Amino acid sequence: MTAxxxxxxxxxxxxGADSTTGRGEGxxxxxxxxxxxxxxxxxLSDIILFSGFFAAYAVLARQTAGGPSSHDLFGQxxxxxxxxxLLLSSFTCGLAGVAAEKRKLVPALAWLLATGVLGAVFLGxxxxxxxxxxxxxxxxxxxxxxSAFFGLVGLHGLHIAVGxxxxxxxxxxxxxxxxxxxxxxxxxxxxxxxxxxxxxxVGIFTMVYLMGVAP
Amino acid sequence: MLGKLSWSAIPFSQPIPLIxxxxxxxxxxxxxxxxxxxxxWPYLWKEWITSADHKxxxxxxxxxxxVMLLRGFVDAIMMRTQxxxxxxxxQGYLPPEHYDQIFxxxxxxxxxxxxxxxxxxxxxxxxxxxLGVRDVAFPTLNSTSFWLTxxxxxxxxxxxxxxxxxxxxxxxxxPLSETTYSPGVGVDYYVWAIQISGVGTLMSGxxxxxxxxxxxxxxxxxxRMPMFCWTALGANMLIVAAFPILTATLAMLTLDRYLGFHFxxxxxGGNMMMFVNLIWAWGHPEVYILILPAFGIFSEIFSTFSSKxxxxxxxxxxxxLFIVVVSFTVWLHHFFTMGAGGDxxxxxxxxxxxxxxxxxxxxxxxxFTMVGGRLRFPTPMLWSLAFMMxxxxxxxxxxxxxxxxxxxxxxxxxxxxxHFHNVINSGVVFGAFAGITxxxxxxxxxxxxxxxxxxxxxxxxxxxxxxxxxxxVLGLEGMTRRLQHIDFTEWAPWLxxxxxxxxVMILGVxxxxxxxxxxxxxxxALRDETGDPWDGRSLEWATxxxxxxxxxxxxxxxxxxxxxxxxxxxxxxxxxLADEPPYEAIEMPRNSATGVVTAFFATLIGFSMIWMIWWxxxxxxxxxxxxxxxxxxxxEEEKEIPAEEVARxxxxxxxxxxxxxxxxxxxxx
Numbered sequence: 001m002t003a004x005x006x007x008x009x010x011x012x013x014x015x016g017a018d019s020t021t022g023r024g025e026g027x028x029x030x031x032x033x034x035x036x037x038x039x040x041x042x043x044l045s046d047i048i049l050f051s052g053f054f055a056a057y058a059v060l061a062r063q064t065a066g067g068p069s070s071h072d073l074f075g076q077x078x079x080x081x082x083x084x085x086l087l088l089s090s091f092t093c094g095l096a097g098v099a100a101e102k103r104k105l106v107p108a109l110a111w112l113l114a115t116g117v118l119g120a121v122f123l124g125x126x127x128x129x130x131x132x133x134x135x136x137x138x139x140x141x142x143x144x145x146x147s148a149f150f151g152l153v154g155l156h157g158l159h160i161a162v163g164x165x166x167x168x169x170x171x172x173x174x175x176x177x178x179x180x181x182x183x184x185x186x187x188x189x190x191x192x193x194x195x196x197x198x199x200x201x202v203g204i205f206t207m208v209y210l211m212g213v214a215p
Numbered sequence: 216m217l218g219k220l221s222w223s224a225i226p227f228s229q230p231i232p233l234i235x236x237x238x239x240x241x242x243x244x245x246x247x248x249x250x251x252x253x254x255x256w257p258y259l260w261k262e263w264i265t266s267a268d269h270k271x272x273x274x275x276x277x278x279x280x281x282v283m284l285l286r287g288f289v290d291a292i293m294m295r296t297q298x299x300x301x302x303x304x305x306q307g308y309l310p311p312e313h314y315d316q317i318f319x320x321x322x323x324x325x326x327x328x329x330x331x332x333x334x335x336x337x338x339x340x341x342x343x344x345x346l347g348v349r350d351v352a353f354p355t356l357n358s359t360s361f362w363l364t365x366x367x368x369x370x371x372x373x374x375x376x377x378x379x380x381x382x383x384x385x386x387x388x389x390p391l392s393e394t395t396y397s398p399g400v401g402v403d404y405y406v407w408a409i410q411i412s413g414v415g416t417l418m419s420g421x422x423x424x425x426x427x428x429x430x431x432x433x434x435x436x437x438x439r440m441p442m443f444c445w446t447a448l449g450a451n452m453l454i455v456a457a458f459p460i461l462t463a464t465l466a467m468l469t470l471d472r473y474l475g476f477h478f479x480x481x482x483x484g485g486n487m488m489m490f491v492n493l494i495w496a497w498g499h500p501e502v503y504i505l506i507l508p509a510f511g512i513f514s515e516i517f518s519t520f521s522s523k524x525x526x527x528x529x530x531x532x533x534x535x536l537f538i539v540v541v542s543f544t545v546w547l548h549h550f551f552t553m554g555a556g557g558d559x560x561x562x563x564x565x566x567x568x569x570x571x572x573x574x575x576x577x578x579x580x581x582x583f584t585m586v587g588g589r590l591r592f593p594t595p596m597l598w599s600l601a602f603m604m605x606x607x608x609x610x611x612x613x614x615x616x617x618x619x620x621x622x623x624x625x626x627x628x629x630x631x632x633x634h635f636h637n638v639i640n641s642g643v644v645f646g647a648f649a650g651i652t653x654x655x656x657x658x659x660x661x662x663x664x665x666x667x668x669x670x671x672x673x674x675x676x677x678x679x680x681x682x683x684x685x686x687x688v689l690g691l692e693g694m695t696r697r698l699q700h701i702d703f704t705e706w707a708p709w710l711x712x713x714x715x716x717x718x719v720m721i722l723g724v725x726x727x728x729x730x731x732x733x734x735x736x737x738x739x740a741l742r743d744e745t746g747d748p749w750d751g752r753s754l755e756w757a758t759x760x761x762x763x764x765x766x767x768x769x770x771x772x773x774x775x776x777x778x779x780x781x782x783x784x785x786x787x788x789x790x791x792l793a794d795e796p797p798y799e800a801i802e803m804p805r806n807s808a809t810g811v812v813t814a815f816f817a818t819l820i821g822f823s824m825i826w827m828i829w830w831x832x833x834x835x836x837x838x839x840x841x842x843x844x845x846x847x848x849x850x851e852e853e854k855e856i857p858a859e860e861v862a863r864x865x866x867x868x869x870x871x872x873x874x875x876x877x878x879x880x881x882x883x884x
Contacts, residue, residue: 027433027770034352038425045417045455052463052493056478063484065477140476144484147476151467169844182852 032185039189043196046159050200053155054207057148061212065143070212073138079209082125083201086160089118090198097191103179109171115194116167119160126157149208156204159197166190218827219400224378229313235289236376265806267354268764269343272361274658276336277651279365284329284644286372288724290321295682295717299710302701314699315382316401320371322385323405326501327412328368330639333647334508335364335419338447341654342423344755344762345441347432347771347778352425354804355846360419362814367412370821374404378825381405384697386498387468389479389490394472400825402472406465407821413462414817420454423447432754434773438532441753442518442525445532446511449539450504456543457500464493488553495546503542505639507535509646510577513599516649517581519749520596521588524777527580534576541570551622560619567617571610578603593749594668598649601676602641609637612687630690633683640679648675648727656748660760661741667730675723681716685709745875746868752780759868765803765856768865769796790876792869798862802853809846813839 021029029037061070096111130150133139140150170190173183226232250256263271297314301307309317343351351357374380381401383392392402427448431440440448468490470476477485518525525531547555547563581603590596612634616622625631648671656662689709694701701710734741746759757779758767775781786792816838823831 025434025436025439025773028348028431029429034425034429037429038352038421041421041424041455045421045459048456049459049463052460053467055493056463056467056489059486059489060478060484063477063486065483140470140474142483144477144480144486147470147478147483147485151470151476151478155466165840169847173847186847 031181032188035185036188036192039192043192046196047200050152050155050203053148053152054203057152057208060144060148063144065145067143067146068136068138069145070149070208073133074209074212076209076213078125078129079205082122083205085118085122085125086198086201089115089122090195092118093191093194097187100174100179100184100187105174105178109174112167112171112174116164116171119164119167119194123157123160123164126153126160130154153204153208156197156200159200163190163194163197166193216828218823218829220377220826220828224400224826225376226379231309231313232375239372239375261806264811265358265808267350267358267804267807269339269351269354269357270658270762270766272357273336273338273340276332276339276361276364278336279361279368280329280331280333280336280647283324283332283368285724287321287325287329288720290317290324292717292721293317294321295710295714298698298701299707299714301699302707302710303704306700309699311699312379312382315697316380318697319381319384319401319405320374323381323409324368324371325639326385326505327409328364328371330505330643330647331412331416332364332368333651334450334505334643335360335416337512337647337650337654338423338450338508339419340658341650341755342426342444342447343430344657344758344766345444345753346427346430347435347754347757347767347773348426348430349766349770349801350804351422352430353422355807355809356418357422358807358810359813360415360422360810362810363415363418363817364412366814366818366821367408367410367415369818370404370408370411370825373822374401378404386494388494389468389471389487390481390485392468392472393480395481402468403825406469406472407825410462410465410469411817411821413458413465416454417458417462420451420458423451424455427451432767432770432773432778435778436773438529439773439776439778441511442514442528442531443508443511443753446507446514446535449535450507453500453504453507453539453542457497457504460493461497461501464490464497467493491550491553492546495549496543498549499546500542502639503538505643506646507538509602509643509650510535510574512646512650512653513581513602514577514584515753516595516599516653517584519653519751520591520593520599521585522591522750523584523588524752524780525580526583526586527576528776530576531580534573534580538570538573541566541573545570548617548622551619552626557619564617564619564622568614571614571617574610578607593652594663594665594672595649595653595749597669597672598645598652601672602645602649605641605645605676605680606638609634609641613638625690627695628690629686629694629696632696633686633690636683636686640683648672653749654755656741656743657746657755657760657762659738660743661734661738662743662748664730664734664737664741667726667733671723671726671730673723674719674726678716678718678720678723681719682713683716685713685716689713744871746871747779747783752777754779757782759864759871763864765801765861768798768801768861768868786872786876787879790880792872792876795866795869798858798865800858801856801861803856805852805854807846807849809842812842816842 021027021033028034092111092114096108096115099108099111133146138146140147167190170183170187173186177183250259263275266272293309294314294317297307297309297317301309339351339357343349371380378400381387381392381397381404383397383402383405387397387402387405390396427440427444467476467478471478471480471485477483479485479487479490481487514525514531545563545567547553547559548567551560551564581599592600612630616625616631616634652663652668686709689706692706692709694703694706701707743760746762747756748760749756754767754771754773755762757771771778771782782793816835819838820832820835823829823835
């Protein structure tokens with residue numbers, strides 16, 4: 001050992017002493033850890049995708065090209081309901097996760113259904129907002145500001161829509177296959193995904209809707 | 216019914232693409248016909264197309280990359296010859312609209328479908344073996360990644376006969392790429408091909424990051440990982456952090472083109488400089504995504520063929536991670552002339568110079584690895600040495616370009632073209648060839664022919680130096696890039712020199728092909744019996760060549776750095792292998808058609824979106840979702856390899872090793 005320490009090629013080499021699996025020197029991690037970890041990495045990449053659209057919105061927010069600005073367009077009432085629905089859906093999604101941990105099928109499915117309904121309410125309100133804006137001539141073709149708005153908020157809406165599709169598939173799997181390990185792992189990933197969309201929404205709510213109407 | 220698609224999409228009036236496509240099509244049908252006649256389809260389907268084995272997928276990635284490198288090389292030959300034959304009154308043989316497609320396709324294909332698949336393929340093949348594990352974290356996802364990349368490559372090559380490719384350069388700068396100025400389907404081909412393959416690359420990045428951080432043999436701490444694993448980790452973290460920016464940027468361009476949004480347009484407040492900023496915020500990390508794994512390959516090769524551990528391992532790790540971070544702070548040097556002002560340009564110029572320090576550290580470490588070593592010079596080592604000498608030249612011209620005032624003179628010139636080919640060719644391409652020759656015996660069980668390998672090396676290096684030496688001079692004489700016609704006859708001699716150089720490179724490429732053919736013929740003579748043909752130091756050499764599906768019968772226990780070297784020394788000193796371990800059954804991932812089916816629907820979506828065939832696109836999305844559901848529904852994800860089978864395979868490996876020990880008994884330990 002001392003001979004090693006004096007060898008200049010070995011300076012700075014040596015491993016961590018941690019023997020937990022998946023960390024340090026403990027050998028390969030369990031499947032659950034690997035799947036969860038990989039999904040977190042995906043979520044990070046997804047947040048970077050959003051950051052591109054956030055950056056575009058920040059650059060283009062004042063480029064209204066003589067058209068309506070954020071002050072003219074954004075009321076807070078509908079957005080408040082949207083936000084409440086989405087945040088509440090995150091809570092019900094968490095409860096579904098807890099029920100799944102306790103292997104209670106009916107509560108898990110019920111809470112997932114509640115999550116889906118709240119998500120659909122959110123998405124419906126958003127689509128109504130989009131339709132109203134397009135109807136009053138404030139569609140994405142009107143100005144760069146509106147392009148960036150529809151791009152950013154639409155991307156989030158698209159994620160919610162895909163999430164709802166995933167949620168439906170997830171409930172069907174749970175119903176048919178029960179609490180198998182791979183179904184539980186997927187459920188864990190779904191809840192992570194849903195919470196991440198919440199975090200992104202908080203960013204959109206702040207940057208688009210609150211800062212948009214700030215004097 | 217068929218959107219914008221009609222017979223006029225096929226360029227009947229242009230002989231060059233038609234003949235080229237006809238040739239490619241014939242070759243393709245010949246190969247497919249041969250496979251059908253010989254009845255190889257079941258084998259290909261079972262063992263390769265649906266395989267979830269990281270080694271098979273890695274080999275397929277490299278194959279795809281090599282074929283596409285060849286396609287990109289043909290584009291390069293056309294550009295060099297067109298410029299040399301269009302000086303003064305001469306017009307050459309490529310009309311401008313075709314020439315513009317060729318330089319766009321050349322860059323796109325070389326980076327996205329040539330270099331990336333080869334590099335990702337090598338990481339896929341080598342990383343799990345070096346970490347001492349049985350597969351990547353998500354094997355089916357890995358197969359999907361590969362097939363999505365292949366789908367993108369297919370779309371780009373379809374544009375040769377159906378419609379046209381982008382004429383905007385390899386990065387479709389707005390507003391040129393907007394519908395106002397590029398109304399055809401060229402940019403749409405670019406966008407959908409890159410988006411589809413980009414999803415594949417991102418998933419591959421997620422997969423490899425998770426593999427390296429979560430799946431390592433027991434005892435393999437972070438600072439015991441081979442250098443290639445570290446650089447692969449760096450490159451894949453960059454993929455995860457940078458590729459979503461590309462996806463976002465191209466999505467915005469797509470919205471502009473398809474739905475009349477105004478992200479990058481001239482009118483309604485769009486900001487075209489935002490496109491350049493966003494695309495290079497991906498684009499600069501991208502060059503490090505390509506070069507970092509190549510650095511890892513060179514580290515492995517210098518260490519193996521110097522018969523010494525890598526010098527300055529920890530500083531190498533630090534330099535890699537330094538490059539990962541700093542690569543995100545230099546993107547503006549791609550457009551110093553934008554007019555961001557002196558302060559901004561200075562900040563990015565300094566950051567650009569600083570990032571060269573990380574590479575400098577690596578160069579010195581490789582030099583000191585060789586100092587005092589017992590050097591051997593097979594083909595992989597030759598590529599590595601040539602890399603070190605030529606890359607330093609490319610690096611220095613890069614540092615020159617990093618000085619904003621100099622860049623104002625040199626930007627958009629052939630000097631810039633020579634610079635980035637200098638670094639990408641000698642870094643990534645030489646690295647890829649070095650890596651392929653180095654790990655080829657591991658993948659196929661026999662070495663590549665040395666004579667033809669050295670021939671290919673000498674010719675490629677000579678041709679490369681002649682071509683880009685000439686382009687450096689042309690750049691300094693003021694020639695701008697992407698010229699379809701040359702007005703100044705003074706440039707003619709150097710253009711002829713570069714054509715001569717590409718002639719030498721053609722011979723180099725031919726030698727590579729001959730090398731593979733000759734090696735396959737002589738495979739019995741070149742057989743790697745032990746699994747350790749180069750006297751290697753890391754764990755991939757501990758298993759047989761080619762490795763069994765499960766890589767290691769028993770996961771190796773790592774007790775220090777260079778674990779395989781330790782095992783080998785112990786065996787030589789004690790004149791015997793360690794005791795036979797107790798064998799257990801091994802669970803391996805089952806084959807899955809998910810990847811290839813997903814890629815089929817992705818190609819369908821891409822093609823129908825390009826030609827605006829909406830119903831077909833909808834069908835593609837439904838098909839992709841159905842594939843997802845079917846995949847989610849499958850009950851058995853893994854198959855079991857029984858313990859007896861594992862024992863039989865591993866005993867054969869042990870017998871080969873014992874034989875080697877027996878035969879080399881006289882050697883001093």
